[in-house]
Amino acid sequence: xxxxxxxxxxxxxxxxxxxxxxxxxFDTNGVQFVINPYDEFSLTRAMWFKEKQGASVTVVNVGGAxxxxxxxxxxxxxxxxxxxxxxxxxxGLMVAKELAEVVKNGGxxxxxxxxxxxDYNGQMVPGMLASLLDYNFVNGCVGVEVxxxxxxxxxxIDGGEEKVSSxxxxxxxxxxGIVEEKDLRIPNMRGIMMARKKPxxxxxxxxxxxxxxxxxxxxxxxxxxVKLVESVDELIDLLHNEAKVI
Numbered sequence: 001x002x003x004x005x006x007x008x009x010x011x012x013x014x015x016x017x018x019x020x021x022x023x024x025x026f027d028t029n030g031v032q033f034v035i036n037p038y039d040e041f042s043l044t045r046a047m048w049f050k051e052k053q054g055a056s057v058t059v060v061n062v063g064g065a066x067x068x069x070x071x072x073x074x075x076x077x078x079x080x081x082x083x084x085x086x087x088x089x090x091x092g093l094m095v096a097k098e099l100a101e102v103v104k105n106g107g108x109x110x111x112x113x114x115x116x117x118x119d120y121n122g123q124m125v126p127g128m129l130a131s132l133l134d135y136n137f138v139n140g141c142v143g144v145e146v147x148x149x150x151x152x153x154x155x156x157i158d159g160g161e162e163k164v165s166s167x168x169x170x171x172x173x174x175x176x177g178i179v180e181e182k183d184l185r186i187p188n189m190r191g192i193m194m195a196r197k198k199p200x201x202x203x204x205x206x207x208x209x210x211x212x213x214x215x216x217x218x219x220x221x222x223x224x225x226v227k228l229v230e231s232v233d234e235l236i237d238l239l240h241n242e243a244k245v246i
Contacts, residue, residue, distance in 0.1 A: 001055040001146065001168075003046045004106060006099060006113035006125070007074055008036035009067040013118060019217045026217065028066075035070055038114020042174040044184055045144060046112050047078045053146070055110075056080050060102050062095045064088055068200065075195035076187030082198070087205035090213075092124035097208035099125070100132040108169065110151075115140055115173040126173035136170035142177025 011017065011031045018027040035043070049055040059074040061067050062085040071082040083106075085098045103111055111133075116123040123139070130137030136151075138144075142161060143154030151166045156177065172178075187195070229235045239246045 001049065001053060001110060002106065002108045003049060003055050003057045003110045003112060004103060004108040005039065005043045005046050005057060005059045005074070005079065006111065006129075007039050007043070007059045007061045007070060008114070008117040008119075009033050009061060009063050009070045010036045010117055010119045017219070019219075023216050023218065024214065033066075033070060035073060036114050036117050036119075038116060038118070038173075038175055040114075040184060041176055041178050042112035042114055042172070043074055043077060043079065044179045045174060047185065048179070049110075049146065050078065050080075058083060058106065058108070060085070060099060062087055062089045062098045062205075071200060072195050073187060075198045075200070076191040077185045078191065080198065082200040084200065084202050085205050086202050090210040092120075092122050093128055093211040094208045096125050096128035096132055098205050099129050101206050102203070103129070103133055110146065110168060111135070111171040113171070113173050115175045123173075126171050130171035133169075133171070136166045137173075138164060138166065138170070139173045141172050141174045144172055144174070144178060 010033065012034050015031045019025060020027045043059065046055070046057045050057050057079045058081050059071055059079045060083040061071055064086070068084060071084060075082055083102055085102065087098060089095045111129065113126045115126065127137060127139060138153045138155050140156040141153050142156050145152045149168045151168060151170060153164050153166065153172065154161050155164065156175070227238070229238065
């Protein structure tokens with residue numbers, strides 16, 4: 001089984017975010033970038049398939065040279081090789097089109113990704129990718145088992161979980177539950193050394209056009225001051241007369 005894991009290069013959630021050029025560009029100065037957490041869950045599940053079923057695992061990213069340390073971390077975790085599509089991601093559709101070309105050229109059986117990226121939270125790319133490839137697709141996956149060409153999956157729905165079955169090839173968008181946080185892997189020294197020797201191919205983009213463009217960014221409004229109340233009556237009065245929510 002050939003597995004492709006899509007890796008997003010995202011700011012660490014503890015980073016302080018700023019914008020430049022009149023709030024039209026993200027300021028990367030001083031920002032630490034990491035593997036998108038949802039993608040890391042899916043990568044860890046791919047490693048299970050590698051160790052238990054002999055699957056090969058490739059990781060892929062659409063981005064500039066600055067994303068290569070993130071791909072090298074994925075290699076240190078245990079992926080066999082990596083691909084970087086040499087293009088700056090502009091929107092979800094552009095990324096999905098570039099990834100689709102990688103899948104077609106590589107003949108992958110199973111494409112794993114996170115349900116969304118931690119920076120834009122769009123939840124678009126995996127579904128678009130499946131549509132472009134005409135692959136079966138499950139989103140919000142919290143469990144996946146593969147037996148030959150048959151796939152059994154658990155996905156999160158409102159109020160519970162749903163078990164579904166499908167067949168390869170397919171795209172699966174995972175989240176916490178596909179593995180647990182305790183199962184995530186920290187690269188050891190041996191893995192880091194081996195990652196330096198593993199193939200990281202840089203491929204040129206197809207030139208896929210974006211469907212959207214960013215006009216401006218805006219930070220959330222700062223939280224207001226906290227007001228302490230001493231009784232339920234005072235709270236009701238404030239909610240009614242000051243906040244005007246009741």
